[in-house]
Each structure stands twice: as structure tokens, then as C-alpha cells.
Amino acid sequence: MSRLEIQKSIGLKGKVRISGSKNSVLPILVGSLLTDEGCEVQEIPMLKDVVIMKELLEYVGADINWDQKDAVIKIKTDTIHCKDMTYDLVKKMRASILMLGPLLAREGYAKIFLPGGCAIGTRPIDLHLKGFSALGVEIRQEYGYIEARSKGLVGGKIYLDFPSVGATENLMMAAVLADGETIIENTAVEPEIVDLANFLSQMGAQIHGAGTDTIRIIGVKQLKGVKYKIIPDRIEVGTFMIAAAITNGDIMIENVISKHLNPLIAKLEENNVIVQVMDNKIRVKADAGVHSADIKTLPFPGFPTDMQAPYMSLMSVSDGTSVLIETIFENRFMQVSELVKMGADIKVEGRSAVVKGVKTLTGSNVCATDLRAGIALLLAGLRAEGKTIIDDIYHIDRGYEKVVEKFAKLGARIRRID
Numbered sequence: 001m002s003r004l005e006i007q008k009s010i011g012l013k014g015k016v017r018i019s020g021s022k023n024s025v026l027p028i029l030v031g032s033l034l035t036d037e038g039c040e041v042q043e044i045p046m047l048k049d050v051v052i053m054k055e056l057l058e059y060v061g062a063d064i065n066w067d068q069k070d071a072v073i074k075i076k077t078d079t080i081h082c083k084d085m086t087y088d089l090v091k092k093m094r095a096s097i098l099m100l101g102p103l104l105a106r107e108g109y110a111k112i113f114l115p116g117g118c119a120i121g122t123r124p125i126d127l128h129l130k131g132f133s134a135l136g137v138e139i140r141q142e143y144g145y146i147e148a149r150s151k152g153l154v155g156g157k158i159y160l161d162f163p164s165v166g167a168t169e170n171l172m173m174a175a176v177l178a179d180g181e182t183i184i185e186n187t188a189v190e191p192e193i194v195d196l197a198n199f200l201s202q203m204g205a206q207i208h209g210a211g212t213d214t215i216r217i218i219g220v221k222q223l224k225g226v227k228y229k230i231i232p233d234r235i236e237v238g239t240f241m242i243a244a245a246i247t248n249g250d251i252m253i254e255n256v257i258s259k260h261l262n263p264l265i266a267k268l269e270e271n272n273v274i275v276q277v278m279d280n281k282i283r284v285k286a287d288a289g290v291h292s293a294d295i296k297t298l299p300f301p302g303f304p305t306d307m308q309a310p311y312m313s314l315m316s317v318s319d320g321t322s323v324l325i326e327t328i329f330e331n332r333f334m335q336v337s338e339l340v341k342m343g344a345d346i347k348v349e350g351r352s353a354v355v356k357g358v359k360t361l362t363g364s365n366v367c368a369t370d371l372r373a374g375i376a377l378l379l380a381g382l383r384a385e386g387k388t389i390i391d392d393i394y395h396i397d398r399g400y401e402k403v404v405e406k407f408a409k410l411g412a413r414i415r416r417i418d
């Protein structure tokens, strides 16, 4: 199994182009099941998660043509079968659960094993299921499977106890073909929700209020095939912003929607990092020491939980002490033991991590326990003396396109080894 070798790489410099958003492409590909006309989705990132999603969609009968050079997927969905989605199929990716909404809307039936994905918390799906019940779906859970059946979805009123990204997406996809009006309250407002709503609206769905905490959907009889370009990956942007900061570098990040990055931009400015926002680019430059700052992860537009681990790497070499509070997932400090092996001074108490900046990190053998923990180690490795070897990098490949090539082009000493 391949590993990453990283050597200290101060002063990353140059341009990097951001790929399409992982968290947009997954729901949007699933959403194309809602029409039998076929869709074309552009800016598809070459990620393990997209490969897994492709397999899942093909399993239920979609015909997928992925032009990797042009980053385009053409998907034909004229015939869909409701086959059981087994443990082996769904264990690798949490987003598999998003198949439920479109399959229920289109076929009235879906059976799926409880999905896997990153082990960053218990990650229940109760909000998805409660919402489906409000749309008239009958749900049975046994032997690890969710079996969902509907004789025709009907609009309903749904209140989400927490603004879950996945539940908002799943329910939105079910409601667009339901009979009548659906109102979902306390919805997630992440940019990826708006992207999915834009895609569905272009297909002919009637969705109002995406990007606010209440979404109103008037069900339509059918949707049409469309061509759609997904938004850039804001978490990949944030990762390169931190790469510039942690290496005292100067990076021009292209293909960016900067308003999606406001919480991180504000923090980095507080950290004494220079952030220049241009039309669809961001330049990040750091030449002095990085100041410490506290963060608390929150739903958008708060500080994103997906940036907490990368930000921790930066804070571990800051000039003071920072407190990082994780409020979204209960087990999202798995990078800590690995960063400590590299010389970081971090103590975790419940949902808080106290990070005392150290002068030097040192390379070590470490393990990527999940996607964002993995990239946090890569960032720390760029700053650490000597050599860092990261194991289990399949986690990183799930969410970062051409990660070695992109970092190497900026001057990082990084390579895959067996």
C-alpha cells in the first residue's frame, strides 16, 4: 500500500488551480438519478470518493462515461434498478446514504446497508429518516439495512434538530418530485447545498430559500437532463492557504469563490498571514511568525470542521497557545496523537484541544486516520525537520485530487513510496 514521503519544504511558491468540490460532486451525481434524460457534470475531480460513487451509480443501472482529461462525467439514467446496496458497496463512503432520496423519488424503494466513511464520530442518520417519514416513506431497519418504501412521496413539514448537510441534501432530492409542498426548517446553509439546489433548479425543480435556514420546495412531475458545472472545493482552497502560511510561502490559488472562505480568511489575518482576495483567486503570503488564535467549528458560515485538523497543524507552530473547539463531530481530534509524535504540544479535553505552539516539528512515521487528519499531517510534514512518512494515504486520495503533483509544483519535496 502506498505511503507519502515529505521532507521539510519552506517557502512554497507558485500557482495552484483548485478542483471541483468533493462535497458538491457527490450529491450532484446522485441527483442526476432524478431524471431519465441524462446529465453532464463538469469540473469532476479525480478522487477515490468519485470512483466509489460511480460504482454505486453503475450498480443501480446508470451508464457513466467519465472523461478524466476534461473532468466531465456524462451520466445516462434511463433504466434504474432498486438492487440492495450491500455493506461491501457502501462501507467506504458515508455519502452513499444520499442514494436514498433520489431512489425513493424515482422508484419508490431503496434498501441500503448503513454506510461507512471516516470514523470521526457516530454519524447517525436519524435526521434523514425522520425527514423521509414526514414525506410518507415507510422505513424498516434490520440486519444493518435500511429499507425504505413509498407509494408516492407527499410533501410535508420537516424540522431538522441539527442543520445536517447530508440530511438537507437527501430530503431536498426526495421532495423535488413529491406531490405538493415541502418545507424544511433549520436546514444546512453550506455552499454545497446551494450548488445542489442550483443543479436541481436547472433540471426544473422548484426550490426556494436554499442557502437560508428554511427551504421550500414545490414538487414537480418530472425533471429534465442538464449540463452543470460544480463549484470549486473550498476545503482544498483552505488547505493550500494553510500550506502557504505554514511554510512561509507565497501561493496564488486559482478557481476560488472567496466568499466561501470568509471564516478562514478572517482567522489567517488574525494569525498575521497576508491574504489578498481577487476576482476568482486568492494569494496567501506569510513571511513572519504565525500568531496563535482560537477557533470553534460551526455550521457554515462558521469555521468549517473540515478545516479544523489542517488549522491545528498551523497552530502547532504558532507563537502562543490556541484553543480549538470541535462542535460538529465528537471524534475529530484523531490527528492529535500523530502531531504529538512530530513534536507538537497538544492536549485534548473533551471537545477542546489546547495547542501550545512549538519552535520545531520533527519528521516521523505517522498514520492518516481520516481524510482531513491525513492532510493535516501532510501540512505538518512540510514544516517538520527531516522526513515524514504518512501511512494509509488512501484517506487523503478520497478527497484531494493529484495531491502530490499539486504540492510538488509549488516546490514541496513530496513523493509516493511503496
Ligand code: UD1
Residues within 6 Å of the ligand: 022, 023, 024, 026, 094, 095, 121, 122, 123, 124, 125, 126, 127, 128, 129, 162, 163, 164, 165, 166, 167, 188, 192, 305, 306, 328, 329, 330
Ligand atoms: C458533510 C460533509 C463533511 C463535513 C460535514 C459537516 C459531505 C459528503 N460531507 O458530512 O465533509 O464535515 O458535512 O460540515 O458533504 N447528524 C445526526 N443525525 C443525522 C445526520 C447528522 O446526528 O441524521 C450529526 C452528525 O453526526 C454530525 C452533525 O450532525 O455530528 C453534522 O453532520 P452532517 O452535517 O450530516 O455531515 P455529513 O453530511 O455527514
